[in-house]
Amino acid sequence: MGCLDKLPYEVILRNSSFSECRDYLKKNFSEIYTVSPGYKIFDVHIIGVPPVTIALDGNMVIFPFTKPCHGTFLVKVESKEEAFRLRKTSK
Amino acid sequence: MRISERFDSALLVLGCPEVPVQTTAVLYIAARLKREGIKVLIAGTPSARMLLKYADLDRHYIDEVMDLDMTIDGIVESGDNYPLCFVFIHNDAGISYAATMNSIMQSKVHPVIFGSSAEELSTQINFDCEKVVAVAAHNPKPLIKVIDEVIKWDV
Numbered sequence: 001m002g003c004l005d006k007l008p009y010e011v012i013l014r015n016s017s018f019s020e021c022r023d024y025l026k027k028n029f030s031e032i033y034t035v036s037p038g039y040k041i042f043d044v045h046i047i048g049v050p051p052v053t054i055a056l057d058g059n060m061v062i063f064p065f066t067k068p069c070h071g072t073f074l075v076k077v078e079s080k081e082e083a084f085r086l087r088k089t090s091k
Numbered sequence: 092m093r094i095s096e097r098f099d100s101a102l103l104v105l106g107c108p109e110v111p112v113q114t115t116a117v118l119y120i121a122a123r124l125k126r127e128g129i130k131v132l133i134a135g136t137p138s139a140r141m142l143l144k145y146a147d148l149d150r151h152y153i154d155e156v157m158d159l160d161m162t163i164d165g166i167v168e169s170g171d172n173y174p175l176c177f178v179f180i181h182n183d184a185g186i187s188y189a190a191t192m193n194s195i196m197q198s199k200v201h202p203v204i205f206g207s208s209a210e211e212l213s214t215q216i217n218f219d220c221e222k223v224v225a226v227a228a229h230n231p232k233p234l235i236k237v238i239d240e241v242i243k244w245d246v
Binding site: 017018036037038040044045047048049050066067068069070071072 | 106107109136159160163164166167168182183184185186187188190191194195215217
């Protein structure tokens with residue numbers, strides 16, 4: 001796992017609600033996984049309303065990242081290791 | 092049963108302090124918990140923590156102030172648990188934090204929802220809990236009133 005801030009990431013949605021991010025993932029990606037709140041990805045624990053949705057697109061990991069003052073961001077980060085771990089451990 | 096017999100410590104989770112009543116409500120609940128002999132721990136954003144640090148300089152009400160991300164890491168990775176938890180909410184992110192605290196801890200979680208959208212936000216809480224909800228931004232009185240209605244203080 002690496003530090004999210006040090007990895008190149010793309011922001012897909014910003015200042016959104018958690019449910020908007022979940023709806024976007026379900027509408028735009030076909031490989032969807034659900035995890036529990038607190039699931040650690042890179043160096044962050046995912047904050048959210050269960051079920052928390054994460055999408056994979058090849059080695060791209062697309063997940064919600066919540067900041068207390070700014071709402072939820074949907075971010076896309078390339079990580080072969082995290083994609084493998086998610087496919088192996090989640091459904 | 093007295094609240095102090097059920098809980099020995101309480102975690103208060105704070106988001107962005109942009110709504111003025113948050114700091115007052117936190118200190119009010121902390122003061123009431125201290126009267127009950129319950130240890131008060133705060134986890135919040137840097138600015139929320141700074142507001143409380145200087146508002147309670149001699150630590151009359153607050154026992155410990157912690158980083159929010161580190162606190163969540165301790166709960167998930169090390170099994171830290173706080174039997175009573177108040178999550179302060181005035182935006183969508185607050186709803187996410189409340190759901191997360193309820194999911195990762197075996198605790199009694201009280202969402203404390205305030206601000207101009209309090210009633211709308213409260214409908215998004217979908218876990219079993221006793222909510223504190225008041226449309227309050229600058230005047231803390233409506234929120235304090237509901238806190239006292241929901242929380243059964245012994246002292």
